[in-house]
Amino acid sequence: xxxxxxxxxxxxxxxxxxxxxxxxxxxxxxxxxxxxxxxxxxxxxxxxxxxxxxxxxxxxxxxxxxxxxxxxxxxxxxxxxxxxxxxxxxxxxxxxxxxxxxxxxxxxxxxxxxxxxxxxxxxxxxxxxxxxxxxxxxxxxxxxxxxxxxxxxxxxxxxxxxxxxxxxxxxxxxxxxxxx
Numbered sequence: 724x725x726x727x728x729x730x731x732x733x734x735x736x737x738x739x740x741x742x743x744x745x746x747x748x749x750x751x752x753x754x755x756x757x758x759x760x761x762x763x764x765x766x767x768x769x770x771x772x773x774x775x776x777x778x779x780x781x782x783x784x785x786x787x788x789x790x791x792x793x794x795x796x797x798x799x800x801x802x803x804x805x806x807x808x809x810x811x812x813x814x815x816x817x818x819x820x821x822x823x824x825x826x827x828x829x830x831x832x833x834x835x836x837x838x839x840x841x842x843x844x845x846x847x848x849x850x851x852x853x854x855x856x857x858x859x860x861x862x863x864x865x866x867x868x869x870x871x872x873x874x875x876x877x878x879x880x881x882x883x884x885x886x887x888x889x890x891x892x893x894x895x896x897x898x899x900x901x902x903x
Contacts, residue, residue, distance in 0.1 A: 735770035735866045736873045742799035744868055746776040747788045749805035749840075758853040759804040759839055762861030767802075770869055774802075782807050782818050782840050786825030793834055799875075800835035800868040804861055806853065809844050835871035839864025 746763055750756035760776065767774050775798075779788045782805040789801045803826055809815045819842045826838050839860050843849045852858045 732863065733866065733870060735766055735869050737771050738869065738873055738876070742772045742869065742872045743797070744772060744774045744800045744802055744865070744872075745789070745792050745798045746774055746802045746804060746865075747785050747792070748776065748778050749780065749782045749785055750778050751781055752806045752808070752846075752849065755806045755841070755849050755853045756804065758855060759806070759841075759861035759864075762853070762855040762859045762863075763802050763804060763837075763839065763865040765855070766862035766865040767869070770866070772865075772869060781805070782822040785822060785840065786829055789826070789829055789834065789836060793829075800837070800872045802837045802839060802861075802864050802868050804839045804864065806841040806843065806849050808846060808849060815842075830871075833875070835868055835875055837864035837866070837868030837871070 744767060746760060748756050748760055756778075764774060764776075777788060777792075779785055785803045785805060789803065792798060792801070803822075805822075807815060807818050807822075819840075822840055823838070823842075826836055826840075830836050841849055841852050841860060843852065850857070852860045855862065
């Protein structure tokens with residue numbers, strides 16, 4: 724059931740140098756995956772970023788593929804894209820929980836990942852979330868990855884350093900004035 728409540732979406736940051744991301748997609752539902760990829764690519768291009776794209780067999784393989792790609796150190800961030808639709812068995816819970824948990828753990832290890840793996844009850848919900856003309860969750864995941872890259876760059880930047888000579892007091896120099 725769709726809500727009529729408006730949701731806030733952050734604008735994509737423009738980063739310099741332009742980040743390079745990897746889209747990792749599980750195309751089990753090809754049409755949904757194609758919408759997600761299109762939304763993500765458009766959002767990244769609009770933000771001045773570049774990307775490569777790969778496909779894996781299913782949502783459970785997305786975190787492993789991200790970890791393998793991270794070892795190559797070619798990407799600033801990752802966008803996980805896929806769709807899991809509830810079925811008649813408990814496999815839905817396993818796929819949703821385990822893929823989400825693995826992506827979270829990779830993020831806690833320092834990888835910048837936008838999670839765009841849809842977890843829905845039916846195809847109508849998947850269409851609503853994936854379609855770039857509707858909720859455009861592929862773009863949302865790409866923008867989330869860009870924001871994490873921006874934070875990573877901000878927190879990794881060295882603190883501003885003054886002239887180290889300002890902290891040196893040599894014999895015969897006047898003591899600094901107390902400004903308190």
